[in-house]
Amino acid sequence: MELRHLRYFVAVAEEGSLTVAAERRLHTAQPSLSRQLRDLEHEVGAQLFVRTSRGVELTAAGRAFLEHARLTLHQAAEAVAAARRAARPAKASFSVGFLTGQEVEWLRHVTHVLQDQLKEIDLRVSSDFSPHVAEAVARGDIDLGFSRIEPQAEVSYKVIAREPISVILRADHPLAAHAEIDPRDFVPDAFIGYSDTPHVLRGVVERYLHDRGVSVSPTHFLDGFATGISLVASTGGVTLLPAYVEPLLPSSVVSRPLVGNAPVIEVAAGYRADNPSPVLKYFLEHVDQLIAARSAASGPSRR
Known part of the structure; x- marks a missing residue:
């Protein structure tokens, strides 16, 4: 049994449809997905899904398997994140992710707060949809994420604007x-x-x-x-x-x-509390400067 089998199983269980899971979540062909699920059921030794007129539903065995499959995937992701953090405990780089469009508003304030650190670090900037920014923070791929408050257990948030x-x-x-x-x-x-x-x-x-x-x-x-x-x-x-x-x-x-x-909708700076980055520590100690600078700046004018 491989992690991909668990990812396929969880995607189908959550979507309730092989077609939707294949096209929207897994980007694979439905026949291939069906084969992977049959292989998984063969290895588990129990039927996990039943087909209905509306899609697929979990059997009793499937419902029992789902909780453990989710936990296994979560622990695997945590293991990868922990290894990445351990491999770079004193990073020379600092990665910031933005909800697409927010970099226009916030990047200048971030660089102002970190102006004393910029000569010593490689500042990396990216943008994405809000859930993906939060997921990147949770994985340890970025140090700081400007997004909505997304449901990520490993991510702490500081609201910086409404x-x-x-x-x-x-x-x-x-x-x-x-x-x-x-x-x-x-x-x-x-x-x-x-x-x-x-x-x-x-x-x-x-x-x-x-x-x-x-x-x-x-x-x-x-x-x-x-x-x-x-x-x-x-x-x-x-x-x-x-x-x-x-x-x-x-x-x-x-x-x-x-x-x-x-x-109103909140904008928040998301981070992992266990991230050892000294740059992140400095930023969080001075985040009020960022909030004040943005508040003092004139807002966008309406057309």
Whole structure:
């Protein structure tokens, strides 16, 4: 039995579908995935799945196996992360990951805080979706991650900002003429929703709309701000995104504040408490400087 068998099993169990697991999670062919699962069941000596009209379901043996499979994968990932950390206990490099788009806002403040260390370290910068940034911190691939607060047990967070959420729409949209926009004016099927990737943002927006009795029926879904802006520009729909995207909007797309108390979403600096990096220690000791510098900087202007 190999770790890949466990990864395949967990993916199918969580998706409830061989097709979805193969295409979205594992990027492999379904026949190959089916063979791997049959091999796993043969080695375990028990049937783990049953096929239904809606996909696949775990048997009693499968449910018992799932908890241990998840634990084994978690421990394997922890072993790799521990080895990587041990191999570079006094790093000459410092890696920072950003939720895509946030580097525009935060990188200059990070380098300001670390200006005395920059001559001594190799600063590495990357960007990705928020869950992937948090996963990279948890694995030890990066030292510091600017993201949403993602559910990663190994990652500690320091909230550094709370961003208001704005309406993003085309400049020629009728609602663009309003100084503020009431979400009850949204056309339900013209609202651009959210995939599973920006799940924190999706949760904030769904609660906000629910609390105001607003029901939407999206036909398009964004997985990041760039996709969202492109969908707004191409479909004429509207969506809700954090204010940090405003300086990144093309001339054909504008932002408008929501009526009343707009929802906010947190930006946090994530790190592992067991990371021995002296640069990380210095940053955390001076993180209040970063928060103050960003607060003092003038915010982005709305178009």
